[in-house]
Amino acid sequence: MDPSRPTFGLVPQGTDVLIYLVFAPFAVAFLAGLYLRLRASGLARLVAAGPGGLGGGLRRLLVFGLMQRRVAGRPRGWPHIGIFYGFAALLAGTTVVAIDWDLLRPLGFRLLAGARYLWFEALLDALGLVFVAGLLGALAWRLVRWRRAGPDQRRMQWQFLLLVLGLLYLGITGFVLEGLRLALHPVPWGGWSFAGFRVAQALQSLQAPGLPGHGPALYVVLWWTHAVVAFTLIAALPWSAFLHSLAGPLNILVHPGRPKLALDAPFDLREVEASGNFDVKAGAAALADLGAAQRFALLACTNCGRCDEVCPALASGTALSPRRLVQGLRASLLAGDVKTDLLACGALPAAALWGCTTCAACVEACPVLIRPVDYIVPFRRELVTRQQLDKRQIEFLGNLGRSLNPYGLPATQRARLAAELASPQEVP
Ligand code: SF4
Ligand code: SF4
Structure with missing residues (x-):
């Protein structure tokens, strides 16, 4: 038998249709939230107006979004790097699975078959582990920060904590589902899914009581809770702190691109x-x-x-x-x-x-x-x-306007002032 992706293999018949019906209200909540958040921004106009237009935006997206430059440079940045790349890979993997099953299979072609499928499984297991490690690091960091957070930060801290827990649930149940599938239906190429394979071995060595009898039902329950938690996170994205995962890259794309010290001029x-x-x-x-x-x-x-x-x-x-x-x-x-x-x-x-x-x-x-x-x-x-303005500010601005310096010194003393500024030892 040629190795291929057994999508919906252990869930009741018709689940492949039912899942889209269940997903529909979550998708509506996601799209409605996104519309409300982006309504006022005129995103296409903003992207086109950025320096370098779309090209400049994409370059910034590559450096600050994809390469995570400002996060990677920080000692506590690694959990976010793990979550970012792990999440992106798992999202892309799930999309590939959906395309393979729903679009290509009816046409008689399987993307996830043979050697392609085996490498796909190995890669996704590796990045899934990176994802879970990043989430565990983020969870520890969230709990440390919890004590330091001020009252105005607590609400967002809660949201991030729930987000990390939800993603962790997805990461862990993903491996357990894979392990259960391999334990219930062993295949010769199971070792390619190396992390799920270890879970399957653990389940078999434990000789989990009732695994053969209740295993399929447990699989179905876990499968549905995994799907519903994923749908909930998608629906919550525009309404919660999770919004940054979308708004962050978009902001990088439409950023004005000015040098950091160049202030915005109100008019020319x-x-x-x-x-x-x-x-x-x-x-x-x-x-x-x-x-x-x-x-x-x-x-x-x-x-x-x-x-x-x-x-x-x-x-x-x-x-x-x-x-x-x-x-x-x-x-x-x-x-x-x-x-x-x-x-x-x-x-x-x-x-x-x-x-x-x-x-x-x-x-x-x-x-x-x-x-x-x-x-x-x-x-x-x-x-x-x-x-x-208070008296000091009026004086300060008046001096700037009249004498082009904040002290109100006459122009004849500019040379002395400049010399003093250039000689730190003379400054009292
Ligand atoms: S503006 Fe917001 S995202 Fe940027 S550094 Fe400050 S708190 Fe963080
Ligand atoms: S620009 Fe203003 S707000 Fe920003 S770091 Fe400097 S003093 Fe603080």
């Missing part, structure tokens, strides 16, 4: 002068005043706190936390609240906004290429437009 003065229309808006007071790409980027935030870890404003005790700021804006966006004046209602306190030094360390740190500083500067500009 030459264009304004050329058009003669001086009715321009310099700042932002509500989410609706931000660009579509900026609003979309909020969806990708995982509350990971890497921006907080490097923020000098937070470290020096100001009221600014870039993570909290981005998460607050994200919550408003998810609630559909894009018109509220965030400055007037106190959601963005001036003290927090003025804490930012625009150093862009947060921009460098964010694994999904969010630019927290781009949410701070436009709101600060609006504070200036409204003249909501």
Whole structure:
């Protein structure tokens, strides 16, 4: 007998049709959530408008998405790498199985047969183990972080914990199902599924009581719970922290691609002068005043706190936390609240906004290429437009405007000031 994929081999007849009926409501929940989340973003326009258009977006996707550059460089990044590659491989494997069974088999062709099938099984077992190892690492890390998480992080921590547990269930039951199948119906090529084969051997050596009698029923129960947990995770994706798995790569694709220290200019003065229309808006007071790409980027935030870890404003005790700021804006966006004046209602306190030094360390740190500083500067500009400044800030900006330096020193003293700045030993 030629080795081939025994899809639906141990489940009752008709399951291959029933599974699509069961999946339908989960698919509706997934698509509805996705539509609601992406509705305002105009994704195709954003991709085409990015620097380098689609080409630039795809290059960033390769480096920061597929190669996970900012995650791989961190000591605690390996669990995410394991989950990412393991999940991607298992998802691709399941898709190949569905195509093989539902599309190619009725045409009389099997992709998963012979040597192709054997290598497919071995590869998927290897990447399945990588997936489970990554999830165990992530679970341990989640439990450690749990104690350190502030009250505003708890909700997302819960979601990530449930997500990791759900994926772990899928990974482990995947191997148990494979082991059960090989224990109940041994085949000469079973060793190619090396991890499932060990489970089968363990079950046989244990001489699990009732395995021959109750094994098929146990297989069916496990098979269905495995499918329902997978469908639940798919349906929950747009509604939970799992959204980052989709919004993160999309944000990398539509990222503006500016150098990290280049701040977003509210308008081009030459264009304004050329058009003669001086009715321009310099700042932002509500989410609706931000660009579509900026609003979309909020969806990708995982509350990971890497921006907080490097923020000098937070470290020096100001009221600014870039993570909290981005998460607050994200919550408003998810609630559909894009018109509220965030400055007037106190959601963005001036003290927090003025804490930012625009150093862009947060921009460098964010694994999904969010630019927290781009949410701070436009709101600060609006504070200036409204003249909501304290005495020191008015003096500082007045000096800059009049003398082109923050101290208000006359131009004749610029050379002395520059010399002092160039000689650190003279600085008191
Ligand atoms: S740019 Fe602002 S928010 Fe970002 S790290 Fe620097 S001080 Fe913090
Ligand atoms: S903005 Fe980026 S670095 Fe900061 S919490 Fe969100 S995902 Fe993490």
